[in-house]
Amino acid sequence: MSRPLIAALLLTLPATAPAQTVTPTTETATKPVPLHIGGRIVPAGTGYQRQWPGTYLEAAFKGRAVDLNVGSGDVSLRIRIDGAAPIALVRPKPGRYRINAPNAGRHRIRIDVVSESQAGATGLGGLFAPTGTTPLPAPKAAARRIEFIGDSHTVGYGNTSTTRDCTEAQVWETTDTSQGIAGRLAQRYAADTRVNAISGRGIVRNYGGFAAPTVPQAYPYALFDAKTPADDANWHPQAIVIALGTNDFSTPLKPGERWADRAALHADYEARYVAFVQSLRRRDPNAFFVLWATDLADGEIAREVRQVATKLRATGETRLAVVPLTGLTFGGCHYHPDLTDDAKIAAAIGNAIDARSDVWKRR
Numbered sequence: 001m002s003r004p005l006i007a008a009l010l011l012t013l014p015a016t017a018p019a020q021t022v023t024p025t026t027e028t029a030t031k032p033v034p035l036h037i038g039g040r041i042v043p044a045g046t047g048y049q050r051q052w053p054g055t056y057l058e059a060a061f062k063g064r065a066v067d068l069n070v071g072s073g074d075v076s077l078r079i080r081i082d083g084a085a086p087i088a089l090v091r092p093k094p095g096r097y098r099i100n101a102p103n104a105g106r107h108r109i110r111i112d113v114v115s116e117s118q119a120g121a122t123g124l125g126g127l128f129a130p131t132g133t134t135p136l137p138a139p140k141a142a143a144r145r146i147e148f149i150g151d152s153h154t155v156g157y158g159n160t161s162t163t164r165d166c167t168e169a170q171v172w173e174t175t176d177t178s179q180g181i182a183g184r185l186a187q188r189y190a191a192d193t194r195v196n197a198i199s200g201r202g203i204v205r206n207y208g209g210f211a212a213p214t215v216p217q218a219y220p221y222a223l224f225d226a227k228t229p230a231d232d233a234n235w236h237p238q239a240i241v242i243a244l245g246t247n248d249f250s251t252p253l254k255p256g257e258r259w260a261d262r263a264a265l266h267a268d269y270e271a272r273y274v275a276f277v278q279s280l281r282r283r284d285p286n287a288f289f290v291l292w293a294t295d296l297a298d299g300e301i302a303r304e305v306r307q308v309a310t311k312l313r314a315t316g317e318t319r320l321a322v323v324p325l326t327g328l329t330f331g332g333c334h335y336h337p338d339l340t341d342d343a344k345i346a347a348a349i350g351n352a353i354d355a356r357s358d359v360w361k362r363r
Contacts, residue, residue: 054197
């Protein structure tokens, strides 16, 4: 498959609005534009490395343009100026890209990483002000914060696809975390978000039993290297939304796996899930947990999530809701939730949050 320098797509804008554009530039503006960053990142030289999905940069500037420095690694970006429809920057080569605004006024810009990066960390070098542009203070952090922990359903795996039959390349191209569950709830609550999710991973078992760190094992690290610790000291979400179990239970046990039978797998899953939630509770004593599950695997996933909730409540946990999801079409790649499903899931989670009047009052 060819990999052009830029695959930039200007989506629907009002006919009278001047076009936003993104083009490579050889200029080397050095004045940084202050950033508000969402997601786990690691400082690297003058920029950042990131690997968990859902990373975003927000900034403000006065002028006609701002430059984005893109580092190594494949990413699919969505760039919005002043909330307009996004420009897609897909698999850009490392280098500088000039983002041109419609006019020379004051602007707010947001750049979302919408692709998954399991293969390796990717680099973002930040935003810089070219001649004629004045950096403005970074947008303030949102008062509301939501953390999402999960697997491919939380990532938004192939969610914009119009077919379930997808090649590996098509999965990558049709994955859009910003239009998925996390993006929808971020918009609903004007919240900052973190998306700590990895496709194919579970609580104690990965899809088909393949060997790789599970989500709880990968969770303490900022990158998928099991050595770069995540700095969550200043991250305290009021809501933590978790969906894990699809990969633990959607495939049969194979010879050689460590569980003698399904009952042993259930017991291990329940104990590890309870311990994982309790570790998050110690970090964030006031957070409200939402555990959601589909009705896949003949309801086994949902039954096990209910068992986890029962055990948590038996230990005194009260700030917890379980949200079962039925009636999804799974029209995305490889029978994953599509955008219609994402909207339904996000609405159900939002209803569970709204049912508790004190979620946003606690810090």
